[in-house]
Amino acid sequence: MRIENLEIKDFKSYSGVHTIGPFKTFSCVIGPNGSGKSNLLDAIIFVLGYKATAIRGSKLQDLVYIGADIVNPKTYVKLHFRDQHNKLYVLGRNITVKNKRFESSYTIDSKELSAQEFQKQLLELGINIASKSFFIFQGDVENHANRHPKEITHEIEVVS
Amino acid sequence: MRIENLEIKDFKSYSGVHTIGPFKTFSCVIGPNGSGKSNLLDAIIFVLGYKATAIRGSKLQDLVYIGADIVNPKTYVKLHFRDQHNKLYVLGRNITVKNKRFESSYTIDSKELSAQEFQKQLLELGINIASKSFFIFQGDVENHANRHPKEITHEIEVVS
Amino acid sequence: RKSLFLKAFKRISKNLTVIYAELTKELEPPYHRGSAHLSLEDPMNPFNAGVKFSVIPPNKRFQEIDQLSGGEKSVAALAFTFSLQGFKSTPFLILDEIDAAFDTENVLKLLRWVRNKTKVNAIQFIVISLKEIFFAHSDLLIGICRNTDSTSQSLTLALDQLPPDEASEKLIAN
Amino acid sequence: RKSLFLKAFKRISKNLTVIYAELTKELEPPYHRGSAHLSLEDPMNPFNAGVKFSVIPPNKRFQEIDQLSGGEKSVAALAFTFSLQGFKSTPFLILDEIDAAFDTENVLKLLRWVRNKTKVNAIQFIVISLKEIFFAHSDLLIGICRNTDSTSQSLTLALDQLPPDEASEKLIAN
Numbered sequence: 001m002r003i004e005n006l007e008i009k010d011f012k013s014y015s016g017v018h019t020i021g022p023f024k025t026f027s028c029v030i031g032p033n034g035s036g037k038s039n040l041l042d043a044i045i046f047v048l049g050y051k052a053t054a055i056r057g058s059k060l061q062d063l064v065y066i067g068a069d070i071v072n073p074k075t076y077v078k079l080h081f082r083d084q085h086n087k088l089y090v091l092g093r094n095i096t097v098k099n100k101r102f103e104s105s106y107t108i109d110s111k112e113l114s115a116q117e118f119q120k121q122l123l124e125l126g127i128n129i130a131s132k133s134f135f136i137f138q139g140d141v142e143n144h145a146n147r148h149p150k151e152i153t154h155e156i157e158v159v160s
Numbered sequence: 161m162r163i164e165n166l167e168i169k170d171f172k173s174y175s176g177v178h179t180i181g182p183f184k185t186f187s188c189v190i191g192p193n194g195s196g197k198s199n200l201l202d203a204i205i206f207v208l209g210y211k212a213t214a215i216r217g218s219k220l221q222d223l224v225y226i227g228a229d230i231v232n233p234k235t236y237v238k239l240h241f242r243d244q245h246n247k248l249y250v251l252g253r254n255i256t257v258k259n260k261r262f263e264s265s266y267t268i269d270s271k272e273l274s275a276q277e278f279q280k281q282l283l284e285l286g287i288n289i290a291s292k293s294f295f296i297f298q299g300d301v302e303n304h305a306n307r308h309p310k311e312i313t314h315e316i317e318v319v320s
Numbered sequence: 321r322k323s324l325f326l327k328a329f330k331r332i333s334k335n336l337t338v339i340y341a342e343l344t345k346e347l348e349p350p351y352h353r354g355s356a357h358l359s360l361e362d363p364m365n366p367f368n369a370g371v372k373f374s375v376i377p378p379n380k381r382f383q384e385i386d387q388l389s390g391g392e393k394s395v396a397a398l399a400f401t402f403s404l405q406g407f408k409s410t411p412f413l414i415l416d417e418i419d420a421a422f423d424t425e426n427v428l429k430l431l432r433w434v435r436n437k438t439k440v441n442a443i444q445f446i447v448i449s450l451k452e453i454f455f456a457h458s459d460l461l462i463g464i465c466r467n468t469d470s471t472s473q474s475l476t477l478a479l480d481q482l483p484p485d486e487a488s489e490k491l492i493a494n
Numbered sequence: 495r496k497s498l499f500l501k502a503f504k505r506i507s508k509n510l511t512v513i514y515a516e517l518t519k520e521l522e523p524p525y526h527r528g529s530a531h532l533s534l535e536d537p538m539n540p541f542n543a544g545v546k547f548s549v550i551p552p553n554k555r556f557q558e559i560d561q562l563s564g565g566e567k568s569v570a571a572l573a574f575t576f577s578l579q580g581f582k583s584t585p586f587l588i589l590d591e592i593d594a595a596f597d598t599e600n601v602l603k604l605l606r607w608v609r610n611k612t613k614v615n616a617i618q619f620i621v622i623s624l625k626e627i628f629f630a631h632s633d634l635l636i637g638i639c640r641n642t643d644s645t646s647q648s649l650t651l652a653l654d655q656l657p658p659d660e661a662s663e664k665l666i667a668n
């Protein structure tokens with residue numbers, strides 16, 4: 001059991017601070033269409049370092065809750081993660097505005113890190129974001145079901 | 161209410177003769193994955209004149225039930241259709257083998273017609289197969305949900 | 321070519337607004353509806369650019385179709401597919417698992433829309449669906465199952481002879 | 495480049511056969527399983543040609559993936575996605591509505607597979623699903639709903655404290 005809690009503030013459809021969890025071994029996220037379930041998955045891949053464009057083609061600005069202060073947003077996602085030795089880490093990423101440009105920065109246990117250092121720490125925790133193997137996004141299965149032989153070759157090559 | 165009955169013999173997963181119906185105003189086809197529901201829709205578009213390649217990329221041979229006599233198949237689909245004046249027509253199409261080649265021919269009320277004459281008759285019955293507007297195939301909605309603006313332009317152009 | 325396109329564009333755009341509103345109208349008062357619009361990115365040269373598909377799901381804000389949730393996109397895409405042809409000369413409509421991404425509410429809205437079309441446009445529907453809340457309210461069930469030799473078998477069951485399910489009937493009556 | 499590819503191809507092909515068999519094993523005796531194979535169209539020049547994905551759903555015949563039904567394709571595509579990486583170093587898996595095209599039987603087989611992976615590979619699962627027969631058997635439910643201002647709200651409900659549903663537990667125990 002690794003993901004313990006998710007703490008979200010002003011991220012996509014989540015206005016204000018939300019604490020989601022604690023997660024168990026087998027948790028299900030349920031609710032109506034458009035309620036914000038996939039947005040939770042977006043929060044997780046966001047805090048783990050996915051580029052905004054890889055989050056359903058967004059820009060950083062699109063990830064900030066639309067009703068938040070657009071001049072000085074305080075958007076963040078914090079993932080409480082327990083490693084295999086039972087040690088707890090708080091992985092964080094936020095979105096701020098500097099010189100009218102949207103930027104994001106990373107923290108682990110409140111200590112700020114560069115994006116590269118953050119990814120290095122994730123690898124040590126056993127989270128290899130580049131492998132993309134921890135997530136199946138909505139619609140992926142249907143898209144893959146319609147692939148041609150040459151596309152399968154390509155997929156295998158990407159993996160090798 | 162227009163489609164009254166469907167009579168199928170040795171078509172895809174339907175072995176022997178099957179009579180499906182009578183259909184009502186609002187009928188639902190239900191059953192497990194892989195049972196043969198979409199194959200019924202394939203039977204309907206087949207008898208209405210769709211090319212085999214437009215039926216999930218098949219060849220005529222693929223549409224013949226696999227356990228049927230491959231040398232001399234007697235595959236057919238007959239659609240019992242009632243027009244707006246309450247007159248009943250039996251639209252038929254079969255698959256046979258001539259000179260080792262798979263062929264199909266058309267009938268209306270047991271009278272054989274050329275493909276062109278058949279399509280002309282369908283138009284008079286109010287069935288314009290070229291418009292493709294009577295069917296939404298499995299996966300169409302998901303595919304369309306992911307279209308880009310330029311693809312929408314193309315769709316509208318096709319229609320106009 | 322351009323005038324043909326613009327004529328079709330106008331017709332489809334109008335249809336879309338009507339159909340999307342019908343498909344998204346709430347099941348309970350105050351019966352808010354969603355709205356959808358097509359707009360040309362370049363009205364002077366429509367073929368050089370795309371068509372923007374903007375949607376406001378009921379009680380939500382304006383966004384491009386690609387910003388919507390999976391289910392919301394499906395509803396909008398379905399409305400668009402229906403709007404391409406309209407229903408003037410449609411004797412029957414055959415739909416294969418179009419509700420795969422729909423939640424309970426959207427399935428009931430679809431059911432209401434189908435029932436309405438059978439009355440208003442006298443369209444015959446044959447719908448393949450895995451969702452019981454949908455097919456339980458049809459007039460006829462055609463059950464397909466597999467024999468042990470994996471061939472298909474059909475069984476027909478008329479439903480319009482049974483007493484209606486009061487609760488759902490009330491929900492979709494509007 | 496070619497040897498890297500062939501090495502990965504062998505590994506993925508092996509995984510696929512195992513995972514597809516696990517995902518399709520029947521829920522009742524005689525527990526028949528499906529089988530799936532990857533084969534190179536051109537083993538000498540793998541990059542010039544494609545990879546054929548052949549499938550035999552339980553009790554059916556050999557066919558290419560594009561000849562399968564919608565639901566059968568989904569199961570095969572899911573098995574392929576899982577086989578790309580295997581599970582040696584996977585702490586968690588997050589799945590977003592992968593069961594959209596599944597019938598009841600395939601949903602229960604998926605449920606059985608997920609439960610098995612939590613035990614055998616100690617993987618944590620977070621699954622978004624609209625299907626009650628699936629999520630009713632998880633340890634925890636995170637319900638998301640929309641407020642009137644259309645912002646999201648979450649509610650957590652632990653299920654592992656409740657008595658299990660005997661009938662389904664029996665079905666997926668194997």
Ligand SMILES: Nc1ncnc2c1ncn2[C@@H]1O[C@H](COP(=O)(O)OP(=O)(O)OP(=O)(O)O)[C@@H](O)[C@H]1O
Nearest residue numbers: 012013033034035036037038039064066389390391
């Ligand atoms: N920055 C934002 N501010 C406010 N709302 C947003 C923002 N970004 C996205 N949304 C809203 O979030 C909703 C999408 O949520 P999400 O994709 O999580 O739905 P879902 O629960 O997965 O639904 P489905 O079951 O249909 O897949 C959209 O209606 C969108 O308007």
Ligand SMILES: Nc1ncnc2c1ncn2[C@@H]1O[C@H](COP(=O)(O)OP(=O)(O)OP(=O)(O)O)[C@@H](O)[C@H]1O
Nearest residue numbers: 172173193194195196197198199224226563564565
């Ligand atoms: N010529 C044929 N002979 C025998 N069986 C066939 C033939 N062509 C297709 N099939 C079988 O028909 C099945 C597909 O049926 P169909 O697509 O109608 O399923 P479905 O009920 O729509 O399922 P789903 O709910 O998964 O979409 C496949 O398993 C395939 O093996």
Ligand SMILES: [Mg+2]
Nearest residue numbers: 038138389390
């Ligand atoms: Mg979603």
Ligand SMILES: [Mg+2]
Nearest residue numbers: 198298563564
């Ligand atoms: Mg199907």
